[in-house]
Amino acid sequence: MTKMTLDKAKKGSRVTILKLPSGQYKVQFLRLGITEGDSVLCSERLPGGTIVIQKNRQEIAIGSDLAKKIKIILQ
């Protein structure tokens, strides 16, 4: 079990969301369907660190500064 932040996740890896940053961003994540404990696919990792995660059909793009604040476990 490897703990890390989302910006370090490799493309194609499946991760479990351990901790989302609190406040407005957490609310946005919850609304878009992502919550702590969810298993998501890191479907794209762009040069510069912008991350795209996918849960079922829902895809969300996350800027690298925000991804740095999301704690995950590599599955």
Place this chain on the structure above:
Amino acid sequence: MSFENSENAYPVEQLTENQKVSQKLKEKVVLVGNPNVGKSCIFNYLSGMYVDVSNFPGTTISINKSFYKDKEIFDTPGIYGVSSFNDEERVAKEIILSSDIVLNVVNALHLERDLFLTLQLIDMGKRVSVLLNFSDELKKRKIKINTKLLSELLGVEVIETSAISKYGFDKIDYAIQNARVGNQQLELYALLQQLMEKSIPQAEALLILEGDEETAAKYNVKGDNSDSREKIYISRRNRVNDIVDQVEHEDTKKGEIFNLIGRMSLNPKTGIPILFFMLILVYFFVGDFVSQRVVNFTENTLGKRIFEYNLKSLIADYSQCKITVDLLNDEGKVIDTKNFYFPDGMKKNINLRNEFKSLSTNESTEINFHFYNPILRLLFGEFGVITMTTTYLLFLLFPLVVSFYFVMALLEDSGYLPRLATMLDRSFNRIGLNGKAVIPIILGFGCITMANITTRLLGSEREKSIVTAILQFVIPCSAQLAVITVLLSGAGITPLLIYVSVIGSVLIILSTILNKLLPGESSPLLIDLPIMRIPKLNNILKKTFYRSVGFMKEAGFWFFVGALGVGLMEITGLLFVWQDLLAPVTTYWLKLPKEAANAFVMGMVRRDFGAAGLFDLRLTTMQITVAIITITLFVPCIASFVVMLKERGLKEGLSIWIGTWITAFLIGGIVAQIII
């Protein structure tokens, strides 16, 4: 079916007292849903009124209202949840709170995301019915949703619909009539009771518990902290996931819809070629096909040869005038000039009239009418309010604007823009923005005024300031771009390269300076990527049509004002005073003919009008380059100026406006000194 533009939209606060009274008598039905779920299609069906349908959160802020049977029906902006995080949410919240029945439109492909809002609406205690839209897409993607079970779990009606085939639309009436309060979560309801005992309605009680400060202030109770909101949200999220697990089954083993183009447009390696490919397609369509071939026909043949010529001839029949006919060779150079003078109008000198008429049927001529009566000159002369405005608006601008809006609508509806935002996120980070900023900037190439409004979707004031400045300083709007394209055509590749690199450098320098100077931090990107799809032609055409007509209505007025202004200035001699005043700048610094100063009068009214003033000046290639650089950097049109003041305040708006004057002449001049 009557179509109306968003001008007929009624923002809530603008309703008169009478309307407010009549509202109480009728039941209010509100369409609510996430962005891009097809609310507007359903609204159109129920009301027969057209509403702008868009893939992007933030384009329809005003509320469209209509009537359905004995009820009032409202459309709301797309939202992911009810609260007060931004203007859309605030507007939608107000409407939902005042409603009797909520028609919740849900994207069947995005149950996990969309049901979150559904549960919130049910928790509010509203009478709800759910429309499961895009249900025809389910079969294609081999997804099964147990609608009956979903309806039982939610405790409200769930109707399968498809906005494309109109499947299930006949049951919408049933859904409205049978809307009811859904299954409440008992734990939450118990908490709500405490507030409801203070005679606060359930919906507002929920918002207070969820930490909505505006609602808390309204009832003068202490708003709950964000901990309580988080608890409610997490529990609701878990309920949604639980429901989705029970009702949704996917037959495909992979469980992922692989959207190749969508994926490819995200990664710069494939995304940048895709972007360039799209830009090349756009160039061939707008830059080559429309602005060359189509406009050549409409402007020169329909506009000048047929409309202006016949109208001016008719006037010339009865009034004192001088007509010059320039004979042109194949390259468009003047080889001979003939003058015709009619002291009492053409009708009084039939022989000379016939001579003029036979000469003017020659295609390679340029005909100038000079009327001696000042009123006629104002209306039909060189800057004639009637002649120039009509040709310009209908035969030059309209085809161009239509083609630009068509391309914009395609981009919006395909789901490409959020992916472009993601791909460019990192590059935008360097200038203190996140990828989302690409949306107002891209829209700015359509219309700066429209783009100024969409800066609202950006996360912080700082980002809004930077993007607003970029829009006013460097981004040419479609109308202006069209004129620039025409000016550049036939001038070769060098002017284009100089133009692009100068404007690009100004963009980089400007945004870097603003990023350094403005305090605060920019917000990171967090954006929903909708499923890529082929846009519906019908929707694209409607959108293009209504936006183009809307633009022409708005532009028409300011063109008229501009033409009238310049016309009056010409007759009173003020134009020459202005030309002389600016002459040192125009001729020595910018190295342009004195008359180019006209462009800076017209340019204040409409940017493209400014550029259009350069058409008849017979500039050299390098002069054209300087002129279009200066005009691009010059002030925004009156409409965007007004919107900018409203959005960004007087101080910031005026600073930007004055800044554009300085930058335009400074940069234009420097370029002129180097290349001319």
